Amino acid sequence: MGQGIAIALGATGHHVRLFGRGASQVVPPLVLYPGTWHEATRGAHIVLVATPDGAIADAAEALRAGDAVGPNHAVLHLSGVLDRSALAALTPTGAALGSFHPLQTVADATTAAARLKGAWAGLEGDPGALEAGERLAGWLGMRAVRLSADSKPLYHAAAVFVSNYTVALAAVAARLAQTAGVPADTADRIYHPLLAGTAENLQSSSPAVALTGPIARGDLETVRRHLSALAGDERTLYRLLGLETLALAREAGLEPDSADALERLLQSPPS
Numbered sequence: 001m002g003q004g005i006a007i008a009l010g011a012t013g014h015h016v017r018l019f020g021r022g023a024s025q026v027v028p029p030l031v032l033y034p035g036t037w038h039e040a041t042r043g044a045h046i047v048l049v050a051t052p053d054g055a056i057a058d059a060a061e062a063l064r065a066g067d068a069v070g071p072n073h074a075v076l077h078l079s080g081v082l083d084r085s086a087l088a089a090l091t092p093t094g095a096a097l098g099s100f101h102p103l104q105t106v107a108d109a110t111t112a113a114a115r116l117k118g119a120w121a122g123l124e125g126d127p128g129a130l131e132a133g134e135r136l137a138g139w140l141g142m143r144a145v146r147l148s149a150d151s152k153p154l155y156h157a158a159a160v161f162v163s164n165y166t167v168a169l170a171a172v173a174a175r176l177a178q179t180a181g182v183p184a185d186t187a188d189r190i191y192h193p194l195l196a197g198t199a200e201n202l203q204s205s206s207p208a209v210a211l212t213g214p215i216a217r218g219d220l221e222t223v224r225r226h227l228s229a230l231a232g233d234e235r236t237l238y239r240l241l242g243l244e245t246l247a248l249a250r251e252a253g254l255e256p257d258s259a260d261a262l263e264r265l266l267q268s269p270p271s
Contacts, residue, residue, distance in 0.1 A: 001050060001078055001102060001106050001109075001112070002018075002048060002050020002051075002078065003018065003026065003027050003030055003050075003109040003112075004106045004108075004109040004110075004111070004112025004113075004115070004116070005048065005050070005102070005112060005116070005140065006018055006030055006109075007027070007029070007030060007109055007110060007112055007113065008112050008113035008116055008140055009139060009140070010029070010030075011113055012139055012140075014139060016030075017033040017040050017041075017044070018030050018031070018032055018033055019032070019033045019035075019037065019040035020037075020059070027109040027110060036066060036068075037062060037063055037066030037067075037068035038066050038067050038068045040068065041063075041068045041069055041073065044073065045072065045073065045074065045132070046073070046074050046075075046076065046132050046135075046136060047063070047068075047069055047073055047074070047075045047076070047095075048076055048077075048078065048100070049063075049075065049076070049077040049078070049087070050077075050078050051077075053079045053081065053082055053086075056077045056079060056082060056086040056087065057086055057087075057088075057089065059077075060075070060086070060087045060088070060089040060090050061089040063075070063089075063090060063093075064089045064090050064092070064093060069090060069093050069095045070093050070094060070095060071093070071094035071095065072095075073093075073095040073096070074095065074096040074097075074098070074128050074129045074131075074132030074133075075087055075090055075095050075096070075097050075098075075129070076097075076098050076099055076100040076125070076129060076132065076133055076136070077099050077100075078099070078100060078101060078102065079099055079101065080101040080103075080122065080152070080155070080156035080159060081152055081153050081156040082099065082152070083099060083124050083125070083149035083150075083152050084097040084098045084099060084124060084125040084126065084129065084149065085149070086099075096125070096126040096127070096128025096129040096131075096132065097125055097126055097129055098123065098124055098125015098126055098129025098130060098132075098133060099122070099123070099124045099125055099129075099133075099152070100121055100122075100123060100133045100136060100137075101121060101122040101123075101152075101156075102116055102119060102121050102142065103119055103120040103121060103122060103159060104116055104119040104120075105163060113140075116140045116141065116142055117140065117141035117142070118141060118142070118143070119142050119143070120142065120143050120144070120145055121133065121136075121137045121140075121142045121143070121144050121145070122145055122147050122152070122155055123137075123144050123145065123146050123147065124146070124147045124148065124149055124152060125149075130146055166195075170191065170192075170195065172234065172237070173191050174187045174188050174190075174191070175187075176230075176234065177190055177191070198210070207248055208248045208249075208251040208252040209252060211245065211248045211249060211252060213245070214226075215242060215245045215246055215249050215254075215262060216245070216248075216249045216252065216254065218249070218254050218255060218258030218259065218261075218262065220258065220261050220262055220265060223242065223262060223265060223266070224265060226238060227239070227265070227266075231270075235270060239266050239267070242262075242266045243263070243266050243267070246259060246262055246263055246266065249262075
């Protein structure tokens with residue numbers, strides 16, 4: 001993510017220095033800055049700590065020990081769950097401290113500019129860090145939302161539901177498809193267009209309005225057949241997600257008697 005942001009900023013004409021990682025890990029057109037911590041941050045206004053969460057505090061200590069930041073700097077780490085306190089070693093420097101979390105997945109740094117454009121960034125920290133984060137978001141074509149320090153774990157857990165758990169659910173779907181007789185190489189991708197269509201629906205409407213399927217229709221018999229076909233953890237997962245889906249269906253106006261019948265079915269123990 002750090003290198004992706006650097007490439008994206010460079011493409012918009014900003015001067016970026018990359019420091020602290022081995023040259024073999026640097027993605028072209030980036031080059032590793034050859035100087036010291038102090039030299040790398042000289043003249044900079046924003047310093048991004050783009051390390052794994054467990055290394056943020058060490059990086060902050062190295063910046064402090066190297067006399068690399070001061071009151072004219074805003075230092076932002078990229079963690080989704082940690083707050084400005086991860087940079088506490090830099091408090092004596094007078095730098096504005098905070099976090100800038102791009103709410104997007106970037107597996108290939110060279111695709112970051114396109115991936116980040118239009119995505120959201122969660123900001124948290126000192127007033128100067130928030131202002132710097134909003135400028136950074138603007139340069140990247142992102143949208144910014146301010147967060148409190150104590151809200152970040154919940155905010156990040158929500159991101160895990162959307163991104164990581166969607167991948168996990170796709171794996172469950174592929175496994176069920178194989179059990180249903182779909183060839184393995186087809187099962188891994190058969191639901192991808194459906195997933196893309198669902199994401200497209202969510203782009204233009206609320207979850208309740210975007211919802212389709214048997215629960216949204218109040219189709220009790222189809223849900224009953226699904227539960228009969230499933231077993232074990234997969235049945236439990238279907239029931240739990242079904243109850244969440246039912247709440248959306250009620251919000252969208254599902255007839256109360258149908259909703260109540262579905263709720264009783266989804267809450268019933270396995271037979």
